Amino acid sequence: QVSAALKEGHVSPTELCQQCLSLIKSTKFINAYITVAEETALKQAEASEERYRRGQPLGVLDGIPIAVKDNFNTAGIETTCASNMLRGYISPYNATVVQKLLDQGAVLLGKTNLDEFAMGSGSTDGVFGPVRNPWSYSRQYKEKTVPKFHSEDKDSNWVITGGSSGGSAAAVSSFTCFAALGSDTGGSTRNPAAHCGVVGLKPTYGLISRHGLIPLVNSMDVPGILTRCVDDTAVVLGSLAGHDPKDSTTIQDSFKPFELPNLTDVSKLSIGIPKEYHAPGLSSEILHLWSKAADLFEKAGAKVVEVSLPHTPYSIVCYHVLCAAEVASNMARFDGLEYGHCSDMNKSTESMYAATRREGFNDVVRGRILSGNYFLLKQNYEKYFTKAQKVRRLIANDFVKVFRSGVDVLLTPTTLSDAAPYVEFIKEDNRTRSAQDDVLTQAANMAGLPAINVPTTLSERGLPVGLQFIGRSFQEQQLLTVAKWFEKQVQFPVIQLEEVKRHDDGVFQDQKSASFS
């Protein structure tokens, strides 16, 4: 809708950009952004405006404000991964996905906050502080929450965004941008999408280039897309997917961008309900919602079957080992010599490296590096690393078997419950939390399958809850078509943000409720 508005001149790219920038300023307490690239954004908006004036927009994304998670390299803009290790690091290049968006005329507003190096499931462990879920400030949440102490700072029961792409999810959810890039290694795009009530897509591994995405686990990382509706995700996917010679893990098949049909007949669809996703700790609210969704499909004529993915309970353990191992390797590049933080200790190369790394990394990162090194020791390699790789194959095969049996798409919950209050979340350490929260999303990364979170309804506490669809490899079109149908059925409510100074601009009101496609 906004794209059409830009085309017809109802609003100009610079106006749009300025409104988003001022909204970012007035929602600073959410802490979604680490860096706001005001000057460059306005320049990009002006260039876009010029193109619209000449009647030559680059495409649907021309002039659309977007945000990018701070673990993607952005030329000339600081890229920190929310870590002291990369504070002050100005990327010399654009990640491929960033370049593709800029080539389409998108306006890059800034870099969003995350857990340090994308390790975490709350967006609470970065050096720039935690991200607050915009829904904490919504009328819907406030109506359902009884403040504990009346004299207490009313800020104390704000909830987390989920992670690790919490900043991106919060930015999209609070209307400061129309789409955002996240990354997904264990659920890092879908988890915050569910908690913030936005659409979060994890594409098939190999579809979108990882060149420029600072790697966490090379065999599982993918760039993720966060938007307010499924159609928008399809548009962004269309501009990002495809082979990249700079990323050898992208497939060579040609990719054709698609528009999503408005599905009306689901009778040919087979929806699988994996019983192992009824995981320990799943809230009864979400269980009920999941069941209602299955009924919805059945009543509409689809074939809904229970299936089994027996190795699901082991995906977290498997991830724990493989992730730590790959992290130990990927973090080795941070030695302070070529970029990033460098310690003043200079008695010897090794001591400089050691001091730089002890100063630059937080406990979570260091912990994973050490565990990873442990699992990779000669005496442990077979026992842990190779073993985990074998378990990985079993997990991937579970999915192959299920899809081969005729199931088109799997329907599962995305998270165990709605967003937790920050004060509750931090009572447990990062690893425990990740192990709990990633259990429903991680297996899709193991198998490299596409998965999407669709915001479904509000919980009893007034917070968003989403459901997840997992599809076959490279069948994003089918996955998104089903997701779009479901989105239409559930009619997820718009967030009613209270503490934001609203612009009583008619156009802005239109944009608020929707999409740019």
Added chain:
Amino acid sequence: QKVSVEVLDHLEHLALVDFRDSEGVERLQKAIQFADQLHEVNTDGVEPMDSVLEDRCLYLRADDVTEGNCTKELLENAKEKVEEYFVAPPGNIPLPKLEERETFLQGS
């Protein structure tokens, strides 16, 4: 079984990252305990999986130089440099042993 001090020392040398305190060591112990659950799974006859794209051929491009000459940009982010070199402190001085290390790094 608890991890021995030799292994802890070895890990710190390999990782060039320190445990910092007993909490760090505890974290490792818990991580190992957690990972031990893997042994409940029967993986007889299963091949390890390196990549989900294992059935595909890797893309190889022609061996032609297509980019480069960006020395200036690459050097920009480094703290210590001389002409076109990254400068490191003197090498080949191994980190002191665990016993000596407590005091050593405190000087940083």
